[in-house]
Every structure is written in structure tokens, then in C-alpha cells.
Amino acid sequence: MSPTKSDDLRPPEGIPEGLDRVPVIPLSSAVLFPGSVLSLQVATSKSLEALRSLAEGETLVGAFVQSRGDNDAPRPGDLCRTGVLATVVQKLAIAPGRVQLFLQGRARIRADEFIQAGPLLEARVWLAPRVEPPDAETATRLVEKAGYLFEKLVESDARYGSELVGVIRSNLASGAEIVADLLSTSIHANVEEKQSLLEALDPLERLEKVIRLMQKDLSRAVIDRDVERQTQLSINRRERERYLREQLRVIQDELGDTPLENEVDSYVERIDKLPLEDDQRLQLRREIQRLSLLSPGSSDYAVIRGHLDTVLQMPWTESTEDQLDVERAAQLLETNHHGLREVKDRVLEFLSVLKLKGDLKGPILCFVGPPGVGKTSLGKSIAGALGRKFVRLSVGGVTDESEIRGHRKTYVGAMPGKLVHSYIQVGTHNPLVMIDEIDKIGKDFRGDPASALLEVLDPQQNSSFTDRYLEVPFDLSRTLFITTANVLDDIPPALRDRLEVIRLAGYDETEKLQIAKRHLMPAILADHGLTPAYLEIDDEAMSSIIRDYTAEAGVRELTRRIASIVRKVARRIVTEGLVSESVTKANLASYLGMATFEHEFAGRAPEIGVATGLAWTSVGGEIMFIEATRMKGSGKTTVTGHLGEVMRESVQAAYSYVRSRAGELGIDETVFTGHDIHIHFPAGAIQKDGPSAGVAIATAIASVMAGRPIRHDVAMTGEITLRGKVLSIGGVKEKLIAASRAHIRRVVVPMGNRKDLTELHGEVRRGLDIVFAERVEDAWCEALMPAAEAGSGRVKPRRAGANANTAEERRASR
Numbered sequence: 001m002s003p004t005k006s007d008d009l010r011p012p013e014g015i016p017e018g019l020d021r022v023p024v025i026p027l028s029s030a031v032l033f034p035g036s037v038l039s040l041q042v043a044t045s046k047s048l049e050a051l052r053s054l055a056e057g058e059t060l061v062g063a064f065v066q067s068r069g070d071n072d073a074p075r076p077g078d079l080c081r082t083g084v085l086a087t088v089v090q091k092l093a094i095a096p097g098r099v100q101l102f103l104q105g106r107a108r109i110r111a112d113e114f115i116q117a118g119p120l121l122e123a124r125v126w127l128a129p130r131v132e133p134p135d136a137e138t139a140t141r142l143v144e145k146a147g148y149l150f151e152k153l154v155e156s157d158a159r160y161g162s163e164l165v166g167v168i169r170s171n172l173a174s175g176a177e178i179v180a181d182l183l184s185t186s187i188h189a190n191v192e193e194k195q196s197l198l199e200a201l202d203p204l205e206r207l208e209k210v211i212r213l214m215q216k217d218l219s220r221a222v223i224d225r226d227v228e229r230q231t232q233l234s235i236n237r238r239e240r241e242r243y244l245r246e247q248l249r250v251i252q253d254e255l256g257d258t259p260l261e262n263e264v265d266s267y268v269e270r271i272d273k274l275p276l277e278d279d280q281r282l283q284l285r286r287e288i289q290r291l292s293l294l295s296p297g298s299s300d301y302a303v304i305r306g307h308l309d310t311v312l313q314m315p316w317t318e319s320t321e322d323q324l325d326v327e328r329a330a331q332l333l334e335t336n337h338h339g340l341r342e343v344k345d346r347v348l349e350f351l352s353v354l355k356l357k358g359d360l361k362g363p364i365l366c367f368v369g370p371p372g373v374g375k376t377s378l379g380k381s382i383a384g385a386l387g388r389k390f391v392r393l394s395v396g397g398v399t400d401e402s403e404i405r406g407h408r409k410t411y412v413g414a415m416p417g418k419l420v421h422s423y424i425q426v427g428t429h430n431p432l433v434m435i436d437e438i439d440k441i442g443k444d445f446r447g448d449p450a451s452a453l454l455e456v457l458d459p460q461q462n463s464s465f466t467d468r469y470l471e472v473p474f475d476l477s478r479t480l481f482i483t484t485a486n487v488l489d490d491i492p493p494a495l496r497d498r499l500e501v502i503r504l505a506g507y508d509e510t511e512k513l514q515i516a517k518r519h520l521m522p523a524i525l526a527d528h529g530l531t532p533a534y535l536e537i538d539d540e541a542m543s544s545i546i547r548d549y550t551a552e553a554g555v556r557e558l559t560r561r562i563a564s565i566v567r568k569v570a571r572r573i574v575t576e577g578l579v580s581e582s583v584t585k586a587n588l589a590s591y592l593g594m595a596t597f598e599h600e601f602a603g604r605a606p607e608i609g610v611a612t613g614l615a616w617t618s619v620g621g622e623i624m625f626i627e628a629t630r631m632k633g634s635g636k637t638t639v640t641g642h643l644g645e646v647m648r649e650s651v652q653a654a655y656s657y658v659r660s661r662a663g664e665l666g667i668d669e670t671v672f673t674g675h676d677i678h679i680h681f682p683a684g685a686i687q688k689d690g691p692s693a694g695v696a697i698a699t700a701i702a703s704v705m706a707g708r709p710i711r712h713d714v715a716m717t718g719e720i721t722l723r724g725k726v727l728s729i730g731g732v733k734e735k736l737i738a739a740s741r742a743h744i745r746r747v748v749v750p751m752g753n754r755k756d757l758t759e760l761h762g763e764v765r766r767g768l769d770i771v772f773a774e775r776v777e778d779a780w781c782e783a784l785m786p787a788a789e790a791g792s793g794r795v796k797p798r799r800a801g802a803n804a805n806t807a808e809e810r811r812a813s814r
Helices: 045-052 136-156 163-174 176-186 191-199 203-255 259-272 278-293 299-313 326-336 341-357 375-386 418-426 449-456 509-527 539-548 556-576 645-660 669-673 694-706 732-741 751-759 762-767 776-783
Strands: 021-027 037-042 060-065 082-095 098-117 120-127 365-368 390-394 432-436 480-485 500-503 535-537 581-583 610-617 620-632 637-640 675-680 714-716 746-750 769-773
Touching (some): 037 082, 060 120, 136 176, 136 203, 191 203, 299 418, 341 500, 375 390, 509 556, 556 581, 610 694, 620 732, 637 645, 675 694, 694 776, 714 776, 746 751, 751 769
Parallel strands (some): 365 480, 390 432, 432 480, 535 581, 714 746
Antiparallel strands (some): 021 120, 098 120, 620 675
16 A cells, blocks of 8 residues: 655644754664653763753653664664654663663654764754555554454463553554554564564554564464463473372382382292293393382383383293194195195195104295185184194285384384284294285385394294394294295295295186185175075086186185175165075176176187287286287387387297298298388286297297288297297196186197196196197197198198107197
8 A cells, every 4th residue: 555644744742843953862772662651771971971961951852773883882874764753751860870761752753864963963853754544444454453463462471461451442543653653662572673663654554564573472472371381281290190109109108018019029020930041031130120210100111111011921931732633634624725735735744744753843834826816814724723823924015124023122112023913912932923925025224124034934043033122032933934925036035045835826717616615605605694595606607707707816806706796685685585596697697797808818710920828927827919910121120018128038039030940931031121020919008028928929920921820729838949949937837727717729838847737627637738849840830820822731840750759749638
């Protein structure tokens, strides 16, 4: 807003006309405002001499703030230009060389010049014009707001006297000019802030500045008041506790009862019973001695007591008796789990050795397999077969070593590691501990949890495992540890070396059907409050759920699908009074909707340049298409599909081998030099790597270069060399299960993997024609069809008669 000057330029009452020169009174620690009275003491020799030099009866002076320089001898340049014309109300000599001076502010003045006239400093001044607010409504609103804030400030800040509220209230109707100066005088602010208020001629601008200063002061006062109240409460609480403790002590003395001494004696007695070494027991006794010297209210008392309680909670001697009935354990494992012969045999072997020897340091088993195949539930069944307590310890995503080893008790909020918590939880020192998701353990600046697990999982070291919080060795050798992982390669090598790996491949359709009937259906019905009388899902419908609504190695999605059907039936029982329901293949869609998966993955007709490969993933086996096409160019090779370096090298090796056998494939050399080839692996968002697609890549390249279709019902896997040999690969069982799930009829696998077929379920083997290949040409014989215009037979092997008499040997017996 722009200030408006008043037309009335007459000086205030009591100020003579034509006043232009006044004596100067410098102010160093206060600011005088019009309408207010200021008391100050004058003690410096020059100031006293200046007061004595005032003319007789001269009462008007100029009060100017000294912003810098020597307080005893201010110079003209040390004074602010805006000051206040004041009347000397009274001068009192309060001591030799000291005068009490009372000044009353009359009006704002501006100094054009300061003049040194002997000992007296004078100023040539003019009266600052009064500014009338242009908006009366705005002025009234600001005056009311300022008055309200000042009242709040007086309530919150003890530095303000309550009488000031009455003074401000009585002057609210006097106008913005008077209220602004009264508040400027009353508030607590430094000299620079008050000088800024004095220099503001517009009363509205002055009021806005005063409001801001009061708001800042009010915020500080509220904080100070809260802090003071909290401090007082804390003091009162401590005093109350001290008083109550003193009263309790007096009562206990009268009764002859000393609870702290009893507590210390209890700790000593219980520590002496623990199976500890002498030095370890002495260490704990020292902790108890420290405890006896501390006040129960101290922080160290709580830390030491928490540590001792944790030590005493550990199951040093408590254990469960192993149930060494091998036949009972075999029956229990067979009842709870379908298949998994290798795992069951390994557990029964452990039981047999334990029964003969009576003591066996627990081996560290590692179940590796895709999600949902029953790794965790198998651990529970093993614990049940042994009669041991079961505890699951998940380390997936753990990046802090202290999660395993614990924190030192000197840290604030320290606690033992997860392992110690597990033993306290089960209450025995020989449980079965399942360390889950060990392949997903992390590592960061706080340490390497995998390194901490080395001591835990090493039978030669874990007999004296020391948690940092516990500070006392604890024997883990009587514990049976089982770990689980989805991908073996992601487990750190040093940790993997301590594990006995047992692979759990995915289930085929027959195994899933049996698991669903024997295990999933009863459990899901019980979870939903139903009995088998309410719902029946026949084998054909269950097989359709497995085949058409799930695509997984385990049974988690199958469990969810069955649970969805059970929930819908439960709703009908409640709302429609349904007595029982039978789900068949005919009415399955009414519960689960249209089929989710189409299983003719391999295509409905042979195509040129499209080969069907088999891949292994962390969730089981999958089929993988490899597409190749050619176009006129200069012989360049393009590879796409989010591939790793190993797979790119496989593409290059396959291309080189196909080109080296161009003559035997009936391919003119100009096809390679005059065409570019593009090889693509669909599902480009998924990272792919590994050498096992070499055979399928070579087949796709040979197909597109020779113009020969590839059979859509033949899948293949195997690594190739530049000499055309097919090398063995991993994950054969999972890959063959994936092929069976996709209704592929013939699969080409490396000859070196013949031994792996012993793990394959009979149903899968009977549904597949498995061909063993020693060379890439063996795969071409099975997969490549004659070119449309050639009419010739299959491609001949590289060596005449190489496999002529082993056609049946290349195929596994059905």
C-alpha cells in the first residue's frame, strides 16, 4: 500500500514552530518511541558535560540510537538518522558522576546533519510527516490482530507484566499510529529490530512488522513453556520415584527383606548350575557383581539384567529325545509327502546311523528346487519324524551380519541374533533349524551374513558358536540344520561347500494329481470349515486344473485354484443351502472361468526357422522358442532377446558350425555371404543366459539357411562345440517335465545326460520319445524336415554309419 501524508504539517502540541536544531542524547541499548518514557543513566564524562552545557530551561533534545563506535565519545557518523524528539522530564543526581535522566518521546525526527558544538553534539533536524492509513478497515483489522497477539504473548511469556494488557486495550481505539508505537515500546526485541520499527513512517507497515516480531516471540515462548513443563514433570516424577523407593526401603528394612540381594543370589545360584567353563562362569559372576552395585533406576542396570536373563533363557541342558524308529519315520514321510525318494532315503540313512552310533553331528542338508515343491513342509515332516522341535529362520534379504551374530550389549537397543532367538523360542538345544532362502542372503557395509553362517553351518566349528550379545559360547553341534534355496549358483561358494545338496525337481501332472487328492484337498477343505461330503473334484477335473489353469513346477498356484473353488462352494452352501457339489470337467469353467494356459506351445505346424528349446529357471523347466530369419545383406548376424554373454557366444558357435557344414546341408556358400541373419529369443523382458540352447540355435540357423522346416513336436537341449559335439547340461528332469507339460512328443537331449533319466517319473518317460544325441547332426536328423522342393530324406550324419546301428539306443525305452 502507498502511504498517504497528512495535510496537517503543524508540529505536535508543545513543540515550537521552526524548530530545526536540537541537542543530541545518544542511546546505545534502547530505542525511544513517541508517547513513551525512557529512563537511562548518564555516567560518561562527555555525556555529563553535554548535559551541563544545556541552556537553562532547555528541555527538548533529540534521542538517536548509536549503531556503532565508542559509547563514551560517539561521532556524528555513529548515529542513526531517524530518532525521536524528546522532552527531558527529570534529571536526578543519584551518585557522584552519575545522573538518572527521564525522557518522554514526542515525535519522530530526521537528522540532516550532526554538529559538534563544543562538548555538546547537536543535530539539524526536521519533523517526520505523519502518515494516515489509506484503508481504515485494514488498519482496524491489523490493530485488532496485534492486540490479540499481544495478549497471547503476555499469557505465554513471563517477561511481560499483565498490566500491559490493560494499557494496550485502553488505547486500541486511539488509532494505528498510537497502537503501533505502544506495541513497539512494549515488545522484547533487539535494538536493530526496534530501530527498524522507528524508521517505518507508515503505521500499517509498522503494525505488520510488530505482528511478525510478536509471532516469532510467541512461537519461542510456547516452546519454552512446553520445555519448562516437561522438565518440571520429569523432576516431579523423579522426586516421586525417589520418595517411593525410600519408603519401600524403610518398609523392607522393617520386614528384614532385601529383594535386590535376593535377586543377586538367585542369579548366582542359577548361573552356577549352567554347564559353563570356569572362565565363562567367572565372567558372568562379574556381571552379577556389577549389577549389585547399581541402582535399579540406572540404564546399565537394565542392560546387565537383560543380558543375564537372555543367558539364563538359553536351553543349555534342555533337549528332546530323538525317536529312532526308522520304520515309523519312513511311514510318516510317505504319508506327508508324495515322491521325493532321494530326500526320504537320506533322512532314513541319518536315522539309521544315529541309532547305531547314538551320537552324530548333524549334517547340513540343502534342499534346492523351484518354489512350491514342498521344501519347507518337508523340513517340518523331518522334524516330526525325528521327534524334534522345528524352527524356521528366514535369511532372504538379510544384509546385516548382526542379524546372525547379534549386537554387542553396549549398544543402545542391542539384542541377540536371530539364531539365539530361535533357540529361546523352541526351548531345546537340539531342534531342527530350517534356514530358508539361503540363496537370497545379501551383503552391504554392515557386514556379510553369509560369512557369519559359515561358523553356524560348519560341524567342526559350531560346537562353540558365540553370539556377540550372549558373549558365552553355545553348542550348535547337536542341531540338525536344513537350508533351502531356489538357485544353487546364487549361494556363496564357501557356504555351498559346507552343504549336502539334495535337488527337488518340479512335479509332473501325475504327481500333482496325487498330491492334490491326498494332501491339498483335505487341508483346504478343513481350512474352510468343510468336509469331503460337501465337495468332490473328480480326477478329470483336477487334471484339467493342473493342465489348463496352472503352469508351475510346484503346487502353490494349484492350491490357490482349489481354494477358489472351495470358497465359491462355501458361499453357495451359506446362501443357497447347497448340500453337496461335484466339480467335473464340464462345469469347471463356471468356477474358474476360461482356461488360462494353452498347451500347444510348440506350434500347430512345422515352420522354417522356429526351433523349440528347453530352458531351466528358478521356478522349474520351461520351453523356449528360438526364431531365425534371413534377409539380403552382407553376412551379418543380429541377436536379440535380452541375452547374456554366454548365450551370445553359443549363437556365434552355432552359426560357425552350421556354416562349416553348409555343403552337407545343401546350402550354397553365397547364402551366408549374401544374406544377414537375425536370431531372436521371444519374451525379451526376461534375462536369458547359459549354453544349453546351443543345439536348438544351430537347428534354427540350419533351418532358415537351408529352407527346411523344423518339426513342431520336437524339442531339444544341449551345449555344442565348434566340432559339433553335444555336451551334457543340467536341469534335465525339470526340462523334460516342461516338455511333457507342453505335450511335446519327442525330446533330444545330450548322450551325457542318459544317467539323469533315472530320476524321471515313469509317467513322464512313457509320454516322451527321448533321443540321445552325441552330435548336432543327430538332432538335425530328428528335427529337420525335407525342403518343399527337395523331396529328399533327412540330413545324413557327418560320418557315414555313425549312428546307423544305434537308432534304438538313441531313444530311451518308454
